[in-house]
Amino acid sequence: MTIRVAVVGSGPAGSSAAETLAKAGIETYLFERKLDNAKPCGGAIPLCMVGEFDLPPxxxxxxxxxxxxxxxxxxxxxxxxxxxxxxxxxxRREVLDGFLRDRAASLGANLINGTVYKLDIPTNNTDPYTIHYADHSDGSAEGTMKTLKADVVIGADGANSRIAKAIDAGDYxxxxxxxxxxxxxxxxxxxxxxxxxxxxxxxxxxxxxxxxxxxxxxxxxxxxxxxxxxxxxxxxxxxxxxxxxxxxxxxxxxxxxxxxxxEHPRPRRVVGRVALVGDAAGTVTKSSGEGIYFAAKSARMCAEAIVEFSNGGTRIPTEADLKVYLKRWDKKYGLTYKVLDILQTVFYRSDATREAFVEMCADKDVQRMTFDSYLYKTVVPANPLIQMKITAKTIGSLLRGNALAP
Ligand SMILES: Cc1cc2nc3c(=O)[nH]c(=O)nc-3n(C[C@H](O)[C@H](O)[C@H](O)COP(=O)(O)OP(=O)(O)OC[C@H]3O[C@@H](n4cnc5c(N)ncnc54)[C@H](O)[C@@H]3O)c2cc1C
CATH class of the missing domain: 3.30.9.10 (D-Amino Acid Oxidase, subunit A, domain 2)
Structure with a gap:
């Protein structure tokens, strides 16, 4: 047998998932309701995304x-x-999203210009999911209602995810x-x-x-x-x-x-053979509000787990298999999310703490560490002396701004 994977939504998350699946030869369907979508976004991406996702200049x-x-x-x-x-x-998001989507399609993903309205959930571990969607390939906004069956579904349909609702993933x-x-x-x-x-x-x-x-x-x-x-x-x-x-x-x-x-991940990001990625899952970081790289990366990691546990598409993966993606994700980025969450709580609390935050940013070592962690997404441990200096400076700035007063 060969499995069918439906990816709903083709922002950075959906197209990255579809690319990985298609490259592995898995039958992939990529749904996008609006092919010229220009997602409201600042469009800032870290340097490592350019290399890791092979983005042309x-x-x-x-x-x-x-x-x-x-x-x-x-x-x-x-x-x-x-x-x-x-x-x-x-x-520009319309440029980035268009490029990633077209690349996934050129590698073999079946791109469907359709709006997904409903997901029927099977009652056992082997029957397929049924996706109900309006096919817009005739150019109309209403489209023609159609269905597609899939063994695995990836919800990459953003913050207002219908797939998250369909699997009762919980709110954020x-x-x-x-x-x-x-x-x-x-x-x-x-x-x-x-x-x-x-x-x-x-x-x-x-x-x-x-x-x-x-x-x-x-x-x-x-x-x-x-x-x-x-x-x-x-x-x-x-x-x-x-x-x-x-x-x-x-x-x-x-x-x-x-x-x-x-603001944070949904309570349930994998249910049955449905996995959420990107904004649908809640992968934006606190403090920086960064979401493009983490959307693409979470989707790629989810797709890699599907390829691995389906033995290249020859076996239907289980809920436990899909949950391995979450374990790997949390292990790789859990600390990053925690640190940025704490930063937001400490420094965006009042104007006094914000003054302290800006003052602290003048320090060259703080700047280097911040840029390294943003650009490369690796927590680069500074040498202990620099760490101590940064800690002392942070506390100093907060005290000077009277920011620690209750
Ligand atoms: C104003 C603003 C500024 C931001 N600035 C930045 C920034 O500078 N840098 C940064 O890294 N992040 C930024 N973010 C966050 C970033 O935009 C998101 O984290 C990122 O777009 C998430 O990608 P995604 O693929 O998960 O979802 P999305 O980009 O939301 O993509 C979802 C896709 O699914 C499609 N879709 C949705 N529902 C359906 C359906 N039912 N059927 C078919 N298709 C569907 C949509 O049309 C869309 O193409 C910003 C966000 C906002 C709101």
Missing amino acids: HIIDRQVRKMKMISPSNVEVDININKQEEYIGMC NYAIAFQERIRLPEDKMAYYEDLAEMYVGNDVSTDFYAWVFPKYDHVAVGTGTMKVNKADIKNLQAGIRKRAAKKLAGGEIIKVEAHPIP
């Missing part, structure tokens, strides 16, 4: 080597990457990120050529940060908050627009967008 619109951290009292700290070969990649808390795309006059855009800005403060986000990221020919200006209330978000967005007002003067809003960002 045209996917990266800008190579950012300068990051400006701006404190509540507008103290600015410049964090620069000095090596020419290192950078944060800025991409989420933040709402709001973003305006602003086209700037040429001289203003030149300032953001290879520079991204992060603003912290109660006026721009009560529990996260606000950003100005350079995109292809414009900047993305946005904020995120867990206080999911429309009026709050509008006020915070007004806050970042005010703080960056001089640099954004003369800009024209070309797009306004908002989307949920999961």
Whole structure:
């Protein structure tokens, strides 16, 4: 026998899963409701993603080597990457997603332009799942209702995942990120050529940060908050627009967008022969709100487990087999998630702790460690002396800002 795997959603997660499965010769169906989807996103990716996912240069619109951290009292700290070969990649999601999807299809995944509405769950371990979807290949928005049978299903359908609901994966808390795309006059855009800005403060986000990221020919200006209330978000967005007002003067809003960002994993990420990956599973990190790399990576690891435990597609994997993907994932990245969670709790607590955070970012060793862990996704242990210095500096900054007061 050969197994059939359906992957629902073709953002970075779904296409990465489909690519790994198709490469292994497994019968793969990749569903995407909107082939020209431009996911609301800052589009910042770490350097290691370019190498690990073999992204060609045209996917990266800008190579950012300068990051400006701006404190509540507008103290600015410049964090620069000095090596020419290192950078944060800025991409347009429609370009990145389109590339990954087309590559999966060219390697043999069957791409279906369809919206998945329902998943019928079998009552035993061998019968297939039935996917109900509207096929849009006739060009219509309503499409034609069809079904497809699959032995394994990967839910890569993002934060509002229908597959998660179908398997009763449980809810997660989420933040709402709001973003305006602003086209700037040429001289203003030149300032953001290879520079991204992060603003912290109660006026721009009560529990996260606000950003100005350079995109292809414009900047993305946005904020995120867990206080999911429309009026709050509008006020915070007004806050970042005010703080960056001089640099954004003369800009024209070309797009306004908002989307949920999961705050933590769902209670159940594998149920039966259905596995969730990426935002559907809840793989975005705290503090940085980074999700593209982790979506692609979790999906690849899930697909690798399917290839391995199905003996290259000749045996139906079990729930326990799929759960191996989760064990490996948690082992590899569990600590990263914990550290970033603690960082967010400690430093985004008040304006005093935020001042301390920005002050701490001026330290070159802190900068190197932060960049290494972001760019390469490896926790590079600093030598003990540097570790001690960083700890002392952190406590010093917090004390100076009176940030440890209850
Ligand atoms: C404003 C904002 C800014 C962000 N900035 C960054 C950043 O700079 N860097 C970063 O790393 N992360 C960022 N993130 C997070 C990042 O966007 C997500 O973590 C990432 O997109 C997750 O990828 P995914 O493939 O899991 O899901 P998605 O990218 O959401 O992809 C899901 C796909 O499934 C499709 N789909 C959904 N439902 C169905 C269905 N029923 N049938 C068929 N297809 C379906 C959708 O059309 C979509 O293509 C940001 C998020 C937001 C909201």
